[in-house]
Amino acid sequence: MSKQSLLSIIVPCYNEEESLPLFYAEITRVTAEMQQKYPELTFEYLFIDDGSKDHTLEGLRKLVKQDKRVRYLSFSRNFGKEAGIYAGLSHAKGDYCVVMDADLQHPPKFLPEMYEAVKSGEYDCATTRRVSRKGESKIRSWFARLFYKIMNKISQTEIVDGAQDFRFMTRQMVDAVLSMSEYNRFSKGIFSWVGFRVKYLEYENVERVAGTTAWSFWGLFRYSIEGIIGFSTAPLGISVLLGLVSCLIAVIVIIGTIIKKFLFGEPVDGYPTLICSLYFLGGLQLFCTGILGTYLSKTYLEVKHRPIYLVRETDENADTFTQTPASKESDKPED
Numbered sequence: 001m002s003k004q005s006l007l008s009i010i011v012p013c014y015n016e017e018e019s020l021p022l023f024y025a026e027i028t029r030v031t032a033e034m035q036q037k038y039p040e041l042t043f044e045y046l047f048i049d050d051g052s053k054d055h056t057l058e059g060l061r062k063l064v065k066q067d068k069r070v071r072y073l074s075f076s077r078n079f080g081k082e083a084g085i086y087a088g089l090s091h092a093k094g095d096y097c098v099v100m101d102a103d104l105q106h107p108p109k110f111l112p113e114m115y116e117a118v119k120s121g122e123y124d125c126a127t128t129r130r131v132s133r134k135g136e137s138k139i140r141s142w143f144a145r146l147f148y149k150i151m152n153k154i155s156q157t158e159i160v161d162g163a164q165d166f167r168f169m170t171r172q173m174v175d176a177v178l179s180m181s182e183y184n185r186f187s188k189g190i191f192s193w194v195g196f197r198v199k200y201l202e203y204e205n206v207e208r209v210a211g212t213t214a215w216s217f218w219g220l221f222r223y224s225i226e227g228i229i230g231f232s233t234a235p236l237g238i239s240v241l242l243g244l245v246s247c248l249i250a251v252i253v254i255i256g257t258i259i260k261k262f263l264f265g266e267p268v269d270g271y272p273t274l275i276c277s278l279y280f281l282g283g284l285q286l287f288c289t290g291i292l293g294t295y296l297s298k299t300y301l302e303v304k305h306r307p308i309y310l311v312r313e314t315d316e317n318a319d320t321f322t323q324t325p326a327s328k329e330s331d332k333p334e335d
């Protein structure tokens with residue numbers, strides 16, 4: 001067949017020294033099979049070392065030496081998976097790009113099916129959707145479901161429950177994602193916001209092959225707030241509504257008090273009523289100011305135009321880092 005197409009496989013890695021060799025073995029096995037089936041395909045593997053504190057970077061340097069298709073970027077510190085995805089997509093050269101995790105929770109065996117879907121021209125993107133959350137704690141799954149429910153009620157951007165960052169995309173869609181250069185990145189929202197035709201492949205959740213998840217419960221909570229703030233302004237509307245409702249209640253209470261006093265001559269309730277309304281209104285005001293403040297803080301970070309990530313080392317200048325005796329891990333700048 002005709003034209004050659006390059007598929008960039010983008011893999012953000014944070015402390016993945018144990019998973020990396022397993023991932024590399026599996027991905028090269030799958031891509032070798034794909035190469036047989038689709039001779040028009042060539043591959044590049046682009047690993048993003050997100051400031052790992054273990055030996056992930058050494059592992060990547062080794063891979064680059066043994067396989068010319070491997071490239072890597074190493075960040076100056078941990079910038080988060082979202083920054084890793086953005087950096088990977090910005091540096092990928094492929095006609096198609098796929099973003100996947102290093103822990104084999106995004107099984108490479110889906111790649112041929114994804115490629116078929118996108119190649120047919122019917123879809124611009126293929127992704128997986130977990131139909132179960134096997135291996136995840138009950139409470140975590142419950143919160144995750146609640147998040148998707150709330151999110152889809154209050155946001156115009158649809159976030160599919162169980163959809164993942166395992167995305168196989170055409171160059172056109174990659175460019176669309178890159179055009180969204182916001183600092184507060186919430187990929188699930190971004191992928192959905194850009195639109196295009198997406199094919200969902202369903203599968204049962206797989207557990208991590210090695211290592212541990214980098215996400216704590218609070219990390220996920222903060223991430224969901226990021227999603228809500230980034231893709232919905234409903235909380236601002238809710239705070240306006242709460243303000244209006246409390247005004248209405250106040251008017252009713254005032255009228256009631258006047259009637260009681262002047263029509264029936266009953267004494268006006270004193271201290272307890274006062275304390276209750278004081279706490280209620282104080283809390284409500286703080287809550288609404290908090291919502292406003294959260295939007296403001298995100299805007300503040302956005303207008304600073306800070307870079308989304310900083311690269312300390314790439315495969316192109318790896319020699320500079322491996323050969324100098326001063327290349328100790330401890331000389332990384334910390335802020």
Ligand code: UDP
Binds near residue numbers: 011014212
């Ligand atoms: N990851 C990253 N930077 C981070 C945290 C995670 O690049 O700060 C990578 C990680 O190496 C993995 C992927 O993002 O390839 C998913 O992370 P993890 O498995 O910890 O998340 P989970 O699968 O539990 O959602």
Ligand code: MG
Binds near residue numbers: 101103105208213
């Ligand atoms: Mg994982």
